[in-house]
Amino acid sequence: MTTQTNRCSTAVVSQFLDGSLSRPEEAAFESHLDQCERCRETLDQAVASERDWNELRLSLTTDGLTPDSFPDGEPQSASRSNDLNFFRRLLSPSDDPRMLGRIATYEIAGLLGHGGMGVVFKGFDPAVNRSVAIKMMLPQFANSGAARQRFFREAQAAGAVVHEHVIAILCVSTWQETPYLVMPYVRGISLQKRIDDQGALQLRELLRIGMQVASGLAAAHAQGLIHRDVKPANILMEEGVERVVLTDFGLARAVDDIRLTRTDTLVGTPQYMSPEQARDEPLDFRSDLFSLGSVLYEASTGRPAFQAVTSYGVLRKINDLQPTPIQELNPDIPDWFALIIERLMAKNPVDRFASASQVAKLLRQCLSHVEQPRLTPLPASLVQADHSPPFRFTRRFAMYTALLTISLGLAAAMMPGGTDDGGQAASQATTKNKNKAAKKYASAQEAFQIGAAFYNSRNFAAAREPFEAVIQLAKDDDALKLKAYEALLQPYREIPEFEPFQTAAEYVIANHKHDASRSLTRRAYLSFAYNRGQMKNLVARYEKQLKKDPNDWMAVYLLSEIYSRGAGLPPSVEHSKRAIELLEHLAKLDAERKKAEGKPETELSPAEAAKISREKGRLAMQYMRAKDYSKAAALYEEIAPLDTTTHAWNLKEAATARLKLGDKENALRLALAAEKAPAEARNDQLTHFFERHMGDMFLALGKPKKAIPHYEIAIRKTTIDGYVKGTQASLQEAIEKAKSE
Amino acid sequence: MAAAPETQVSLILRLADSRDAAAWDEFVAIYRPVIVRLARAHGLQQFDADDLAQQVLLSVARRVPDWEADPQRARFRTWLGRVVRNAALNALTRRKPDRAAGGTSVLILINGKAATDCDDEELLELEWRRQAFRWIADQIRDEFQPQTWEAFWLTAVDGLSAAEAAKQTGKSIGAVYVARSRIMARFQQQVRTLSGEEAAEVAR
Numbered sequence: 001m002t003t004q005t006n007r008c009s010t011a012v013v014s015q016f017l018d019g020s021l022s023r024p025e026e027a028a029f030e031s032h033l034d035q036c037e038r039c040r041e042t043l044d045q046a047v048a049s050e051r052d053w054n055e056l057r058l059s060l061t062t063d064g065l066t067p068d069s070f071p072d073g074e075p076q077s078a079s080r081s082n083d084l085n086f087f088r089r090l091l092s093p094s095d096d097p098r099m100l101g102r103i104a105t106y107e108i109a110g111l112l113g114h115g116g117m118g119v120v121f122k123g124f125d126p127a128v129n130r131s132v133a134i135k136m137m138l139p140q141f142a143n144s145g146a147a148r149q150r151f152f153r154e155a156q157a158a159g160a161v162v163h164e165h166v167i168a169i170l171c172v173s174t175w176q177e178t179p180y181l182v183m184p185y186v187r188g189i190s191l192q193k194r195i196d197d198q199g200a201l202q203l204r205e206l207l208r209i210g211m212q213v214a215s216g217l218a219a220a221h222a223q224g225l226i227h228r229d230v231k232p233a234n235i236l237m238e239e240g241v242e243r244v245v246l247t248d249f250g251l252a253r254a255v256d257d258i259r260l261t262r263t264d265t266l267v268g269t270p271q272y273m274s275p276e277q278a279r280d281e282p283l284d285f286r287s288d289l290f291s292l293g294s295v296l297y298e299a300s301t302g303r304p305a306f307q308a309v310t311s312y313g314v315l316r317k318i319n320d321l322q323p324t325p326i327q328e329l330n331p332d333i334p335d336w337f338a339l340i341i342e343r344l345m346a347k348n349p350v351d352r353f354a355s356a357s358q359v360a361k362l363l364r365q366c367l368s369h370v371e372q373p374r375l376t377p378l379p380a381s382l383v384q385a386d387h388s389p390p391f392r393f394t395r396r397f398a399m400y401t402a403l404l405t406i407s408l409g410l411a412a413a414m415m416p417g418g419t420d421d422g423g424q425a426a427s428q429a430t431t432k433n434k435n436k437a438a439k440k441y442a443s444a445q446e447a448f449q450i451g452a453a454f455y456n457s458r459n460f461a462a463a464r465e466p467f468e469a470v471i472q473l474a475k476d477d478d479a480l481k482l483k484a485y486e487a488l489l490q491p492y493r494e495i496p497e498f499e500p501f502q503t504a505a506e507y508v509i510a511n512h513k514h515d516a517s518r519s520l521t522r523r524a525y526l527s528f529a530y531n532r533g534q535m536k537n538l539v540a541r542y543e544k545q546l547k548k549d550p551n552d553w554m555a556v557y558l559l560s561e562i563y564s565r566g567a568g569l570p571p572s573v574e575h576s577k578r579a580i581e582l583l584e585h586l587a588k589l590d591a592e593r594k595k596a597e598g599k600p601e602t603e604l605s606p607a608e609a610a611k612i613s614r615e616k617g618r619l620a621m622q623y624m625r626a627k628d629y630s631k632a633a634a635l636y637e638e639i640a641p642l643d644t645t646t647h648a649w650n651l652k653e654a655a656t657a658r659l660k661l662g663d664k665e666n667a668l669r670l671a672l673a674a675e676k677a678p679a680e681a682r683n684d685q686l687t688h689f690f691e692r693h694m695g696d697m698f699l700a701l702g703k704p705k706k707a708i709p710h711y712e713i714a715i716r717k718t719t720i721d722g723y724v725k726g727t728q729a730s731l732q733e734a735i736e737k738a739k740s741e
Numbered sequence: 742m743a744a745a746p747e748t749q750v751s752l753i754l755r756l757a758d759s760r761d762a763a764a765w766d767e768f769v770a771i772y773r774p775v776i777v778r779l780a781r782a783h784g785l786q787q788f789d790a791d792d793l794a795q796q797v798l799l800s801v802a803r804r805v806p807d808w809e810a811d812p813q814r815a816r817f818r819t820w821l822g823r824v825v826r827n828a829a830l831n832a833l834t835r836r837k838p839d840r841a842a843g844g845t846s847v848l849i850l851i852n853g854k855a856a857t858d859c860d861d862e863e864l865l866e867l868e869w870r871r872q873a874f875r876w877i878a879d880q881i882r883d884e885f886q887p888q889t890w891e892a893f894w895l896t897a898v899d900g901l902s903a904a905e906a907a908k909q910t911g912k913s914i915g916a917v918y919v920a921r922s923r924i925m926a927r928f929q930q931q932v933r934t935l936s937g938e939e940a941a942e943v944a945r
């Protein structure tokens with residue numbers, strides 16, 4: 001089976017997908033794809049069905065992100081004409097031909113936007129001659145009593161906040177049984193648009209906006225109301241005046257409304273959610289402070305603090321990670337302002353400011369300082385660096401804290417996310433003070449309980465120290481030690497050093513008695529190593545251990561997986577052979593282990609057997625490419641019965657190899673066996689390849705009658721014209737030969 | 742009030758002998774939104790749907806200690822999948838049907854047809870698959886060069902033509918195809934792993 005990547009070939013596509021093309025072959029395939037539309041289609045179809053491609057697109061685009069409820073500027077009738085036509089049905093006809101329609105007495109001039117549950121129109125109130133924004137509930141939700149109640153409750157709650165930096169609610173009512181509320185129309189753009197268009201804002205503007213939003217929030221909080229959705233798109237910047245207005249209390253809930261204190265999972269973008277919101281825990285007003293911090297972060301740097309492909313990814317980052325230090329993205333931001341944002345964005349609510357009004361007051365003082373630095377000093381609280389909460393993402397501050405930590409001999413485990421210097425210093429400090437730390441706890445049990453409490457509140461960094469103490473204190477309580485190491489994997493994942501994770505993972509793999517846990521830990525360990533670029537070191541480490549002791553179980557366990565999954569290693573005969581060798585050795589070691597434990601000796605588990613046969617398949621493919629056909633044929637035939645999903649395919653490959661050797665007798669025997677073997681459960685495109693190869697084989701073996709049905713199936717199984725044509729030509733040839741027989 | 746998901750994590754940590762905490766996290770991350778959406782399709786309001794998901798996951802968490810006793814030794818993931826699907830479908834069918842406010846239309850949006858009981862399993866499967874795609878995207882992104890990922894994203898998700906994506910990423914059209922099919926293949930492999938169709942051991 002020669003591989004010609006410079007022209008269309010049915011085999012190359014499947015080889016590419018199997019990962020068995022060499023680098024140059026792959027490059028040739030790539031440049032062939034550049035030219036050949038047909039092969040692109042084949043590739044798309046071979047890798048996934050059309051349904052899967054669609055599913056993928058749908059799932060990643062409709063990612064819980066609803067359009068902003070307040071888009072910018074004037075109503076856009078052209079680009080949103082579809083939306084417009086849809087929402088137009090909610091309106092009554094207007095007498096004014098320039099208007100879209102009417103809600104009660106309001107003339108509707110256009111669509112401002114729509115969100116998950118409602119739509120916002122731009123309207124005109126003829127009675128007072130001014131523009132308004134009308135938010136209307138979508139009719140499908142209006143049927144539900146609970147949803148209606150909520151809409152009114154929100155309107156009332158927001159309406160109760162009268163403040164210059166909070167949007168006013170002018171009227172709440174229903175129209176044709178659908179609830180709506182009326183707000184003043186704010187001419188201007190949202191902070192989101194401003195950031196998108198112009199990037200990071202000037203310090204003065206940052207302070208002004210922060211101060212105004214904080215004072216608006218203070219007013220809401222005074223009414224017992226949490227906004228819950230503070231984000232740049234909900235902050236409107238009025239045109240011509242230096243004033244911002246906080247809008248869209250769509251998610252706002254009264255603090256005392258117990259039933260409603262839980263979030264709507266992923267309504268709108270989660271990017272500005274607080275960690276407690278991301279975890280779906282009960283909230284208080286400090287959640288809004290975190291979101292305000294995220295808004296100021298984005299306004300200072302031009303990009304969101306937490307970005308990921310999916311909503312879930314964003315939530316995880318909010319919960320687990322510190323954002324990039326602000327001054328790395330914008331060196332113009334002074335230390336003290338970066339510190340304010342960091343304090344707002346503290347993961348733990350108690351480390352944030354005490355109230356929104358405190359923040360407003362602080363920012364007002366800062367603004368005065370920036371406008372008149374000589375007359376007004378910076379607030380004293382910002383000058384002295386004696387903050388107790390562990391700020392983690394100002395570079396200088398992290399270093400400072402690290403030094404302080406060492407000099408005081410404190411447990412530095414509290415700050416794992418620092419800079420490289422800080423992190424290393426911290427870990428040295430940890431080593432020195434491990435014993436000291438262990439003395440804090442009365443027993444290993446107690447340390448474990450405290451660690452578990454931190455772990456359960458997902459404060460993994462804080463869980464590190466007590467769990468490390470467990471390991472110091474546990475002595476011969478191996479079960480507890482194992483639990484502690486298992487729990488430590490999470491905090492270790494987040495620190496710059498690789499070794500602690502390695503130690504913990506190795507301990508778990510060596511000592512856990514459940515196969516499933518061992519293999520999960522192995523998977524986590526290898527993917528962690530892969531992401532940290534440690535794969536080569538791992539191979540060296542375990543090969544060295546095997547040189548010392550060829551029966552080192554863990555080295556075999558890990559290396560066999562590394563080689564058979566080809567993690568970062570190029571496919572080759574050597575690697576495949578090594579993988580098989582190790583897998584078989586592992587099976588032997590496992591059997592001995594079971595015997596030693598007095599368990600009955602069992603055959604290979606199906607998973608292990610499948611792994612070995614898959615690896616042998618890969619080796620056979622390597623033999624094939626090296627034109628070592630006799631080895632390839634023998635191996636393919638040997639492994640064929642081991643795996644039903646590839647049974648027929650492997651027999652066919654064995655037949656191909658025999659044919660290459662000119663051994664027609666065996667080739668025919670194998671081809672006939674392939675015909676009878678269980679059909680391969682793969683997609684249509686691969687079935688096409690299989691049947692076409694079978695047809696070619698029988699034709700080459702001088703059995704045109706046998707080739708005909710295979711070509712017929714092959715034609716049915718592909719939708720690609722070129723393949724249909726090619727196979728039809730072969731079919732014609734087979735029919736003619738069959739006639740002349 | 743229903744317990745927070747963390748309670749389940751602690752249940753796992755304490756009761757289940759620390760077993761498979763990672764698999765559990767992954768499991769909750771994927772199934773929770775799936776159950777919520779399924780419940781929403783049944784006409785439940787958002788917070789009721791959240792509650793239901795909470796109850797279902799809690800009931801599954803309580804059953805985790807059973808797993809050890811299971812002589813079949815199904816893989817943890819496969820076993821969890823089976824238990825949660827049954828629990829979710831039971832919880833939904835046992836409920837009195839709420840007024841289907843928006844529910845039917847949501848389902849029509851998702852599925853292109855009206856809701857009937859026998860569609861539940863299909864819908865669950867569909868939602869599970871979508872959620873799995875989202876979760877996987879987050880997991881595997883770092884494995885690829887940023888431009889490779891971008892080429893995939895622009896064509897497979899944003900729906901740009903390969904030519905446009907090639908222009909934006911500075912790659913050749915062939916390279917765009919190679920990138921997107923390689924990433925899609927990885928998605929497929931991960932989906933098989935998550936659904937228990939393939940042995941769980943995937944090294945990277």
